[in-house]
Amino acid sequence: MSVLQRPQPRPGVLAIDPYVPGKSKAPGVARVFKLSSNETPLGPSPRAIAAYHAVGEHLEDYPDGDSTALREAIGRAFGLDPSRIVCGAGSDDLLNLIADAYLRDGDEAIHTTHSFLIYPIAIRGSGATPIAAAEKNYTADVDAMLAAISDRTKVVFLANPNNPTGTYLPFDEVKRLHRGLPRHVLLVLDAAYAEYVRRNDYEAGIELVATSENVVMCRTFSKIHGLAALRLGWLYGPAHVVDAINRVRGPFNVNAPAMAAGIAALQDSAHLETSRAHNEKWRAWLEVEIRKLGLEVTPSIANFVLIHFPHERGRTAEDADAFLTQRGLILRRVKAYKLPNALRMSVGTEEANRLVVAALAEFMGRK
Numbered sequence: 001m002s003v004l005q006r007p008q009p010r011p012g013v014l015a016i017d018p019y020v021p022g023k024s025k026a027p028g029v030a031r032v033f034k035l036s037s038n039e040t041p042l043g044p045s046p047r048a049i050a051a052y053h054a055v056g057e058h059l060e061d062y063p064d065g066d067s068t069a070l071r072e073a074i075g076r077a078f079g080l081d082p083s084r085i086v087c088g089a090g091s092d093d094l095l096n097l098i099a100d101a102y103l104r105d106g107d108e109a110i111h112t113t114h115s116f117l118i119y120p121i122a123i124r125g126s127g128a129t130p131i132a133a134a135e136k137n138y139t140a141d142v143d144a145m146l147a148a149i150s151d152r153t154k155v156v157f158l159a160n161p162n163n164p165t166g167t168y169l170p171f172d173e174v175k176r177l178h179r180g181l182p183r184h185v186l187l188v189l190d191a192a193y194a195e196y197v198r199r200n201d202y203e204a205g206i207e208l209v210a211t212s213e214n215v216v217m218c219r220t221f222s223k224i225h226g227l228a229a230l231r232l233g234w235l236y237g238p239a240h241v242v243d244a245i246n247r248v249r250g251p252f253n254v255n256a257p258a259m260a261a262g263i264a265a266l267q268d269s270a271h272l273e274t275s276r277a278h279n280e281k282w283r284a285w286l287e288v289e290i291r292k293l294g295l296e297v298t299p300s301i302a303n304f305v306l307i308h309f310p311h312e313r314g315r316t317a318e319d320a321d322a323f324l325t326q327r328g329l330i331l332r333r334v335k336a337y338k339l340p341n342a343l344r345m346s347v348g349t350e351e352a353n354r355l356v357v358a359a360l361a362e363f364m365g366r367k
């Protein structure tokens with residue numbers, strides 16, 4: 001039977017390279033340290049776990065389709081109007097809904113060369129064309145992003161800090177990007193790692209959303225809050241964007257255990273601070289120790305580091321990945337992010353961090 005005689009997906013769908021998640025297994029190795037998906041080594045707040053279990057007693061009930069209590073908790077935590085918040089099944093859900101609502105065949109949307117892979121997937125999924133703007137020093141470049149704008153541009157995605165590079169744009173630069181955009185172009189600030197950032201010149205997006213009609217900020221409970229398994233994210237945007245997203249989202253796109261755990265997580269600021277402090281300490285340690293081995297590490301403000309390997313037989317990222325995996329240390333290959341000779345390592349427990357540095361020392365030292 002000819003291909004034309006069967007149902008056809010929209011143009012662009014089959015051009016998508018499916019997302020490949022971080023590896024989680026090392027065959028034949030008893031103890032595995034998964035440092036490939038930027039999960040927190042400290043786990044969620046015990047209060048979030050308790051709240052999750054409590055909801056398990058009532059799985060027969062539909063969740064609140066408006067995530068009201070969760071939006072109110074987020075509003076209290078960040079000083080935001082809950083009516084300007086939309087919750088989603090992870091921020092991936094929200095990024096896809098943005099593409100769904102604002103892009104169609106023939107449109108273009110901009111992201112940067114080494115940015116999060118969900119952007120091109122979401123863009124193509126809505127029939128539009130992703131345009132990758134070049135980066136400088138593994139960092140988004142506002143001039144290149146502005147130069148990439150055409151009559152067809154409808155959305156600009158910026159991960160700030162970016163995954164997998166760990167770099168960021170200071171608020172001045174984000175504002176310069178925003179000023180350079182036509183008013184009908186939607187700027188999406190994806191601040192999945194904002195809680196880890198301690199820089200005076202950084203702003204996650206709240207101020208720009210509050211003062212513009214064409215900016216949204218996406219956040220997640222998957223990273224510092226340790227709730228990746230539950231799929232929970234949120235966006236803060238202008239009322240007209242919130243209205244549009246609420247029309248296209250699933251009516252029950254956030255499940256009840258996720259909502260309860262998210263609310264409890266927001267209330268445990270001590271756990272958040274512990275996670276932040278752990279990350280700060282061990283990210284700095286990893287950068288120093290890995291550089292001592294002669295490897296280049298991109299300066300990161302997030303909960304992971306990007307390690308660059310030599311272009312030398314036996315010492316490449318692929319070789320390092322195989323070497324580390326044999327020892328149960330799973331980092332992330334980032335070939336799909338156009339970084340074929342680098343590995344991304346999530347900051348882990350003290351034990352995992354020390355094991356990786358010791359293994360890398362052995363890897364670099366072997367003949």
Ligand SMILES: *Cc1c(COP(=O)(O)O)cnc(C)c1O
Nearest residue numbers: 090091092116163192220222233
């Ligand atoms: C991890 C991550 C997210 C969050 O994804 P969820 O769907 O909320 O788990 C969003 N954006 C970036 C850049 C990320 O790295």
